[in-house]
Amino acid sequence: MSAAPKHAPTMAKMSFADKIGPWLPMLLVPAIMVLGLASIPSMSSWLTLTVSGLAMGMMIFIMASGMTLVFGLMDVINFGHGVFISVGAFVGVSVLMVLASMTEAPSLVLNLLAVLLAIIAAAIATGGLGWAFEKVIVKPVYGAHLKQILVTMGGLIVVEQLIVVLWGPEEIYILRPQALQGAITFAGAALEKYRLVAVAVGLVLFLGMRYVLRSTKIGLIVRAGVENGEMVEALGYRLRLVFVGVFVAGSALAGLGGVMWGLYQEVITAHMGQQMMILIFIVVIIGGLGSVEGCFIGALLVGLLQNYIAFIEPKAALISNIALMVAILMWRPQGMIPVVKAK
Amino acid sequence: MSDPILKLEGVYTDIAQYHILQGVDLEVPRGGVTMLLGRNGVGKTTTLRTVMGHWRAKTGKVLLDGQDITTLPTPQIARAGVGFVPENMGIFSDLTVEENMILAAVSGPIDPARLEWVFSAFPPLKTFWKGHAGNLSGGQKQMLSIARAMVEERRLYLIDEPTKGLAPAIISTMARALRELKEQGASILLVEQNFSVAKALGDSCVVMDDGRVVWSGEMAELATDAGLQERLMGLSMEAHQ
């Protein structure tokens, strides 16, 4: 750290690379879209795939965001995060089944209301479960990564088994509400209505989360806590409470994402969360552990790439995500938006 | 010196297997600057961190204004009115200067008059109010760190080496600001390696060695007694002059 030579107020000089650096990851999303456009012959298929990639990315982001913040704040790595997705999906779908009269009615308002109720129920259930999970499973192993990984994995297994106990071992097939089925045609491309809704919901949640993190005091505490939790406490804020709050919120978001993902796939299983964890890990690693923006960009990249590749060369779709991860880690070993950590 | 704002009684603190503090007894009188001096590694920073509750005293007591805060959680110690400027400054570099200051004002919105006073002490903070704290120079970061403690009236300020590694011009800005703070009647416990700053600011003085307090008294007494300085602090003082 160098001292300013004179007492003249000058910001530390930034090179061009430093200035452009933080923005590069954001440019990757349009870049990959353009690449997709170049390698997919038909404009209308490209549009369909892009919307579906964005929808998938948004849903992954919703499910992953809590995990990355939980890590950033308390250095806690929750391998059981995926189970909130499954629980959310099962609770949400159960609610939708109860509300069958609303989902089968050909009214967009009633349909959306039913989905909203299902999402709220799922978020409440998984938020509560998250609170219990934090207390019972995570809290005793603060500061010990190895035990955290083992114990949260154990928690995942147990809760997953409990889902089977409560809902039975069979997968459950569901239909999307009447008005959200089918597609609209835009510029010659068929765009599934549900995917458009998913993109909208994801965008709203992302902007909402950004607003909370950037413009509220709680958000400031969270962002400051990610960088230097000890100093946040020395200023007089109870980081532990904030952390529990973030954990619960992150679990609720995962549950919410679980309902949306279930409706997207039109089938839910107890293992769905565990399967999603693979994509979630890739997303939070390439985004930079602890960074919400990085997580958002990473999720969109994974969603888009997966859809483009599945169209171009279906068998390579799975490997494409691993390849993306390798490429990004070669470029930035800490992920696209590395989180500043004090000390 | 009847009613100290801060009192440590026989404090022992371990870090991992190392016994860093080995029975620290010290008093910080109400009002004025108490210097905490000593060579590197004798436990000055650990003393401040133990008061803040970052590290826990194994035995002994920490009393703030007569109240036992030894086992209180750090946030409660802070809210009891302790402003802390840590050794590494603890700046949130991802936040703006403004956001850093908003966070520092725990009890509510920043008092505009007090903010003006902070700005007058540290003009660069006004200039870069909306800028990222991470882009400040080293000296400006140190200003921000002290400004965060100053933004609200605290019962006690704990300040760890505010002049470390800074250019002389900025050191004098720091010293001026701390003097203003003192003139408002604040109680400050200040760790300082720069002896001329210590001489200029200090009212009373505590010297540590090997995890214990080895001397305490008036700053003036230490400042005029070169032999005492030599005996208490040895070579490190020369290195800093």
Add this chain to the structure above:
Amino acid sequence: MIVKLLSGDTPRSKILGAILLMILVALALAPFLFPGIRSVDTAARICVFILLVASYDLMLGYGGIVSFAHTMFFGMGAYGVALASTHMGRGYDALIVGAVAGAVLAAVVAFLIGLFSLRVRAIFFAMITLAVASAVAVLVSQLSGLTGGEDGLNYQIPRELTPAFKFGGEVMGVKLNGKLLNYYLVFGGSLILFLVLLRIVNSPFGRVLQAIRENDFRAESVGYRVVNYRTAATCISAAVAALAGSLYAIWLRYVGPDTVLSFEIMVDILLMVVIGGMGTMYGAVIGATVLVVAQNYLQELMEVASNSVEGVPLLPQLLDADRWLLWLGILFILSVYFFPTGVVGRLRAGK
């Protein structure tokens, strides 16, 4: 002599020593003590899992690295033997080529993953291995032309290792056939490799690993390149896991995603190493034996329990034989909290 074989790392507890000796004798004489296809099968599974879990312990218990790709390495060895035997025809050369190729591939992949994750943060390794292992598992079921997909591969192994090969009559009522030789190949292979692992963790290399696990900053400051040691441990561990997979493939004469690649096996390995005792090697012996036996018989026990509480709400479902993972999961969490040193640690502490 025995102490030398054990690389000086004795059980250090009379009870533990007795239990280990019992397991060793039981496994050595399994075909004669417990005749019958199912029990010999169980014994072979125990041998393979002891080796597999011990290799995992090298990484987790000694290196302090969590990996979720151990089944992937296990599978590489198994598929190595399967593919070699399929394409080269039955023969010992196929077995050797398959096993060596599997082990080398496993070590190389482990090295690459280590390159990308261990250099940055050790926890990256856990996340990346989970992602890579799942991708590979899916890939194996998709590439059915090569791997047989979900159905897996059946193949021929040298005749001397199959029941069709008979030599001499019977000893103690047990037919002397190739299956018996096959069992002793698995047993002997596992035993030798286990002793090799024991040697590795008690070598200077192993001691550095333990120092790193205790305090990686200090180890680094003393001058050890932590990343290199961890990467090396990972590669050795992966190669041995692959060899365990090869032995299993020789025993089963079949490989498929469910038997060698599934996430359930990964969970089993975790349970075995934690319950037996991390960082002890002998924990692998105890953990694998207890869990393999339990899995074979626990389900029957739960069946009985489930039937006996019929009519009570929820209880029968909780005790359903298919829910054994629920109870093992709870046991797993409790072990990590309350006795992280496992059975071996407990026995040693209480000597």
